Amino acid sequence: MTNAALAFVFPGQGSQKIGMLSEIALEAPEIPATFAEASEVLGYDLWDLCQNGEQEDINLTQRTQPLLLTSSVALYRLWRGRGGALPGRMAGHSLGEWSALVCSGVVAFKEAVHLVRERGRLMQEAVPLGSGSMAAVIGLDDEAVEVACAGSAKGEVVAAVNYNSPGQVVIAGNSAAVERAIQACRAAGAKRAMSLPVSAPFHTELMRPAAEKLAPQIEAVQFDTPEIPIVHNVHAQAESDPAAIKALMIEQIYHPVRWTACTQKIIADGTAQLIECGPGKVLAGLVRRIDRNITCHAVDNPYSFNEALRSTAA
Structure with a gap:
């Protein structure tokens, strides 16, 4: 059942930490199962990396990006599997916009894992380290x-x-x-x-070479019409045309993230409750600064997940 007053937002880089989602994974097999899918694409054990690796390893952008995408998708699958309401709209901060695309049915999860790994690699390579x-x-x-x-x-x-x-x-x-x-x-x-x-000056013109190299890979992947409207970083509007969404995801690499405007848009469209679907509470904190009337929930641990389920039940 859709809750028109509910929005999901998905975090970007900076929310990762060693041990994330460990508690909720103990009672939710959907979490490690989703990580196993991503690991097949990546060629290494993503769950082991984020549970037992080093922080500097998960801070490497070509690893951070698949890690955060997988975390968000795993939590969204768990939400829907436990009967959580379908949100009326979505938005993601930078990389988080890819999580929104997967959860809204625009692009297949495994395709997105590959694309964000390439996105991270190309963004890091676009500018020499330290410059x-x-x-x-x-x-x-x-x-x-x-x-x-x-x-x-x-x-x-x-x-x-x-x-x-x-x-x-x-x-x-x-x-x-x-x-x-x-x-x-x-x-x-x-x-x-x-x-x-x-490690790099993201969302500047210096990232345009990365966007140009990633563009053919994005174009080669099937994008479908969103099942849930997504407010995009580039212009803070929703877009239904798959070709236009592809163009926005290329532009997003070297355009600013207009998060304040995105948040104001989803609120203006009727959002009263918001769920940050990923590790941490970074976006919830930003949303509260933008509009204190919005109720924000985290879902990255069992207690907050179950509380959000109860609070948003139609």
Whole structure:
């Protein structure tokens, strides 16, 4: 049964940690079964990696991306298998948009695992290690951050790339330009402006070569019409045409993530309750900053999963 007031959101990179989903997997065979499917594609044991590996291993973007996709899909399968309501809409933050595509029936899970591994590899290869960086800016409005970036470029690339919530923007680009923009944001009155431990300047023009290399692989995979509307990062609108969705998933690699606008769109469309379907509560925290009237649930442990089931039952 569909709950029109319910939305699912899927996290991106940064939510991974060793031991994630271990507790819920003990009572939900759907979790390790989904990881086993992904492992067949990847050629290594993804569940063992995230339970017994090292944090630096799961932080490698070509491993992080399949890991988070698989975690989100596993939890969504469990949700539906336990009688959880069908949401009225979906959105995903960066990589999380691929999780939304799988859960909405646009692309097959195993195809998505392959594509996001390639996405991660190509994004890492697009910029030499150490020559690009990202930084979080807290307490400055979007326009002031954009002005600071424009004045700091000096022939290099630096831009706002994640509009996460009012007063929280991530910038990225060439390392020297990002450092200049950090100083400019501080001078403009930012409460905090700090480098992030990220290996590449995601969602900038520097990622366009990665998008161009991934594009033929995306084009070769079948995309179907979404069963549940997905609000896309690039323009904060839903799209039903599979060809248009493919184009958006290519553009998404080098376009900003307009998360504030995506959240505002799903709320305007009638969302009252929201489930973060993946490890952690990063997106729930952002959503609360955007609109405190929205009830947010996590589902990455047995207690919160069962609580969300009860709270969203039609």
